[in-house]
Amino acid sequence: KPVKMPFIEHTSYRDLERLALERLVPALLSHGFCYVDGLLGELAGSAVLDQVTEMHRSGQLQDGRLAGSIPGVSQRSIRGDKIAWVSGVERGCEAISFLLNLIDRLISVCASRLGDMAIRERSKAMVACYPGNGAGYVKHVDNPNHDGRRLTCIYYLNKNWNPKEHGGVLRIFPEGRPYMADIKPLFDRLLVFWSDRRNPHEVQPSYATRYAITVWYFDSEERAQAKKRFKDLTASTGQQGNSSS
Ligand SMILES: Cn1c(O)c(C(=O)NCC(=O)O)c(=O)c2ccccc21
Numbered sequence: 001k002p003v004k005m006p007f008i009e010h011t012s013y014r015d016l017e018r019l020a021l022e023r024l025v026p027a028l029l030s031h032g033f034c035y036v037d038g039l040l041g042e043l044a045g046s047a048v049l050d051q052v053t054e055m056h057r058s059g060q061l062q063d064g065r066l067a068g069s070i071p072g073v074s075q076r077s078i079r080g081d082k083i084a085w086v087s088g089v090e091r092g093c094e095a096i097s098f099l100l101n102l103i104d105r106l107i108s109v110c111a112s113r114l115g116d117m118a119i120r121e122r123s124k125a126m127v128a129c130y131p132g133n134g135a136g137y138v139k140h141v142d143n144p145n146h147d148g149r150r151l152t153c154i155y156y157l158n159k160n161w162n163p164k165e166h167g168g169v170l171r172i173f174p175e176g177r178p179y180m181a182d183i184k185p186l187f188d189r190l191l192v193f194w195s196d197r198r199n200p201h202e203v204q205p206s207y208a209t210r211y212a213i214t215v216w217y218f219d220s221e222e223r224a225q226a227k228k229r230f231k232d233l234t235a236s237t238g239q240q241g242n243s244s245s
């Protein structure tokens with residue numbers, strides 16, 4: 001029996017639409033990134049946080065990359081991020097599903113005004129936890145080679161986060177700009193940015209448990225091209241491409 005979420009949907013569609021148009025679209029077009037605070041509100045935001053902490057407690061978050069590991073050398077170096085992929089229909093993910101639905105509506109309102117893009121699909125949600133042992137994420141571009149991903153949306157879940165003590169700041173190095181953007185991973189904050197080379201970014205070492213949920217939105221055309229390239233590549237090299245690609 002589906003869990004009745006203990007909160008009313010306080011974000012009316014009109015608010016969302018206005019937020020998207022007045023804030024997100026102009027910022028993405030001018031700076032390439034934008035964050036919004038208070039997306040869900042305390043109650044709904046806390047429901048998402050509770051479900052993520054329960055996933056962590058029950059061991060559903062698996063170790064991501066080994067931080068600083070040397071291939072082949074098995075060493076208990078500091079563990080990096082722990083992640084889990086959720087589609088939102090899983091039991092115990094009802095609040096996460098509500099969040100994903102809201103971000104979907106926000107992005108769909110923006111998509112038509114962000115230029116000639118066919119953003120019609122997205123990835124599953126990546127629930128990520130940095131354990132607070134100093135691990136972070138090295139500087140990278142999410143989509144450096146046209147894999148189809150256009151927009152990165154990260155929802156942060158960290159209450160009372162103090163970067164001076166806890167680190168964990170997301171630093172974006174906007175391409176060709178004379179500045180860096182330091183974004184604190186604050187509770188109920190949604191960050192949206194172009195996934196391509198315009199936005200190299202890093203997660204600075206975190207000294208407290210740091211939770212975030214990320215979804216990537218695809219441009220269907222670019223995604224289809226990328227899938228085709230992958231198929232050609234695996235066909236030509238004779239390797240078995242994974243069927244789910
Ligand atoms: C755990 N984690 C990440 O945290 C970021 C990332 O850029 N995070 C930015 C942030 O959390 O502010 C990633 O881009 C990422 C990519 C693949 C696998 C795991 C990943």
Ligand SMILES: [Mn+2]
Binds near residue numbers: 140142201
């Ligand atoms: Mn990234």
